Amino acid sequence: MEAKDSKKIFGWSGPAAGAAIFRIIKEIGPLSRTEIVKQTGLSKSTVSVHTKKLLEMGLIKKEKEKTDKAGSVGRNRQLLKFAKNNGYIIAIDLGATGLNVALCNLDAEIIEMKVSDILVNSGPKKVMNKIDQLIKELLESNQLEQKKIFGIGMGVPGPVEFSKGLPVSPPIMPGWHLSPLKQILQEKYKCPAFIDNDVNVMAVGEKHAGLAQDVSNFIFIKIGTGIGAGIICEDKLYRGSKGCAGDIGHIGIEGEEELCPCGNRGCLEIVAAGPAIAKKAKAAAKNRESEILLKILNKKGDLTAKDVGEAVRRNDLAAINIVKNSGQKIGQVASRLVNFYNPSLIIIGGGVAKIGNHLISAIKEEVLRRSTSLAVQDLRIELSQKNDEIAVIGAAAMAVNEIYSHDNVTEMMYLDGSSK
Amino acid sequence: MEAKDSKKIFGWSGPAAGAAIFRIIKEIGPLSRTEIVKQTGLSKSTVSVHTKKLLEMGLIKKEKEKTDKAGSVGRNRQLLKFAKNNGYIIAIDLGATGLNVALCNLDAEIIEMKVSDILVNSGPKKVMNKIDQLIKELLESNQLEQKKIFGIGMGVPGPVEFSKGLPVSPPIMPGWHLSPLKQILQEKYKCPAFIDNDVNVMAVGEKHAGLAQDVSNFIFIKIGTGIGAGIICEDKLYRGSKGCAGDIGHIGIEGEEELCPCGNRGCLEIVAAGPAIAKKAKAAAKNRESEILLKILNKKGDLTAKDVGEAVRRNDLAAINIVKNSGQKIGQVASRLVNFYNPSLIIIGGGVAKIGNHLISAIKEEVLRRSTSLAVQDLRIELSQKNDEIAVIGAAAMAVNEIYSHDNVTEMMYLDGSSK
DNA sequence: ACTAATTTGTTTGACTTTCGAACAAATATT
DNA sequence: AATATTTGTTCGAAAGTCAAACAAATTAGT
Known part of the structure; x- marks a missing residue:
């Protein structure tokens, strides 16, 4: 059932109209047959035949209510949609x-x-x-x-x-x-x-059901225990030649010297991710720079990035500065990616993204300051809205x-x- | 003759076997009809019909000499190739x-x-x-x-x-x-x-006729008056969402303060491209750090990156250091791109690339030092071989x-x- | 030389896919 | 109820593809 190897290179996968019709229904449906004709350029008959087959196969189904139509007169259209509950x-x-x-x-x-x-x-x-x-x-x-x-x-x-x-x-x-x-x-x-x-x-x-549904080129940055990026290029995931594209956690930050388990010094994730925030918070608590952080530390015996988020929410200046500092470093790296990759969207997600708005505004500020004006012209930088799911x-x-x-x-x- | 707008999104461009056959001949030809059958999975008859039509249309032609065949016995194969001199x-x-x-x-x-x-x-x-x-x-x-x-x-x-x-x-x-x-x-x-x-x-x-013919993901970096990159992603040029992808000349280099016409400070191209090399060379000449450079400066009244290349060829230490310094800065930026984009090849071209091996070896060294081991595992960094054409x-x-x-x-x- | 075996490429007839046009269905307007 | 309009189906023709038979070109072995 598997196609020959060679097919993968210069593929001829057989007649393709049926698959094209399915795809358009799945991706921009529900659609009437007439609308599919307009979108694909196929003939009415072809669309009719294939939608019939797709319905028989259970890949698509009819919209229950006979909904509104395009013009004011004429027969109602029958909307077709992807049978998403078929499996x-x-x-x-x-x-x-x-x-x-x-x-x-x-x-x-x-x-x-x-x-x-x-x-x-x-x-x-x-x-x-x-x-x-x-x-x-x-x-x-x-x-x-x-x-x-x-x-x-x-x-x-x-x-x-x-x-x-x-x-x-x-x-x-x-x-x-x-x-x-x-x-x-x-x-x-x-x-x-x-x-x-x-x-x-x-x-x-994010491409399928999040902020990037209509975006062809974007970067998702996850900030958690580490920092990594996922790259969507022309609507498809880009993995790189060895599958490690987006590994931005180990980009070096100038002037930072902390040793990373990877062997290098000053890697982005070792100086800006969750553990770095926690570590700095502990130092701030011990230095009495923050009452709130100290209180939490004394109570729990430890501090996490989450606790820093709590302190930020209570307007703790030391905590805010720690978060801003991380944001700046991430923004510094992001600004370079923006110049190179020219995405139209950057989404920030991961556990640390929940820490509050100071993080993302620091990132934004840094990117706007350091990237070329053409590259930031239509660039959006946003927090993931469905971070947990x-x-x-x-x-x-x-x-x-x-x-x-x-x-x-x-x-x-x-x-x-x-x-x- | 132009397809409808909508077709561009969910295209059905008609039966595609003929175009697939043409493409395979153009890209990996010369090929015999039998080889095309194997590569595409199409039937002998279909290949026969379409090659006939392609020959009639003048899009492909027969290889003149009836060359070697695959096995030892049997009829000779007739190789078909792209009619590259048809227009x-x-x-x-x-x-x-x-x-x-x-x-x-x-x-x-x-x-x-x-x-x-x-x-x-x-x-x-x-x-x-x-x-x-x-x-x-x-x-x-x-x-x-x-x-x-x-x-x-x-x-x-x-x-x-x-x-x-x-x-x-x-x-x-x-x-x-x-x-x-x-x-x-x-x-x-x-x-x-x-x-x-x-x-x-x-x-x-480079993808078509240079070092990258068999490479799907690579970056071409041009170093001349400015510095820019061209990105090939999955065998196709990637332009970015506003068409300015690869604009790496204005990535900031930490610790550099020189003002760039773009408004920022310490941009890569203002500190590492041709004019920067020339400027540093002039300073070196005036400071008597290099006899050779001084001699050229006095003779011509000015110094260019090309002159620095000449000095490098004559083993002038000051010139070599200037070139190495540029290479390090470019390598610093390149190393980040490698982590993010994970290409399998970086090609260095442009006028300044001719300046000698010190430039590229400095770039290589910096990339190997700063990028993750997986990302550099199969990475090649090479000088363009057909820089002028x-x-x-x-x-x-x-x-x-x-x-x-x-x-x-x-x-x-x-x-x-x-x-x- | 002649035959057999082998490989390449073409032709043929059947089958599949697609299309255009005619037809059928559903709805609003008059 | 008749008409116009839009949606969707059916049918025969046209186009594209395939498998199998056929034809061509070549080597190996008698």
């Missing part, structure tokens, strides 16, 4: 200190999400067992058979060789190196599985994109009739 | 202080090149007249009628709105702002014309790519029979 996707967002597993529909909408606080460094065996358990719970509570799961998408906090679904030397995932996650999931659930870096997955999420949404969207790729749909429609 | 392209490379106009074939090979030292700041009228004159000379000396010119490609030293072919506020091209170059050329020569930034054009040249080649290749785009070829083959 389900399991989406997994594995973080350093937490695990989200969600049941999603085929439009990557979350139906139910399970949250666990398992640690990634407890190793793949334990974590994969937990995932297994959560999936079972999700299937049960929604009374779904396994065969209704069309695919699995997963984001992990480290570099991944995407095609094979293998983590490669992930710094914060000891024991996961080359663990065959894709294979494990595929064999257990008898469906395709796709694994990628968490930041990539989040970028895909975007990774799960993205993992599901990634799986859906792969499953309903143009070639796959062509194959479904023309080569055999038996969908799934 | 011609005019390629124009406009630089700050020079103008190259070349007659190229459809594979962007230079047939004859005219060089002029006209200054870009003498304005569009004068320059366009000169271009006109050179084209006329080229056509005459090669006894070509105008209708044999299938298209025109042009690179200019400043930002361009590609789709309209308009320079937008180009800093070193006073008087060219919004000058309708595309329109002028199209009307005068009755063929499509394409205008882009010179660095973009050079990147396309690559812009012209790229301008021609850009035009050819547009003229023979998949959709255009499909249209030629299926919609009417009349090519051109």
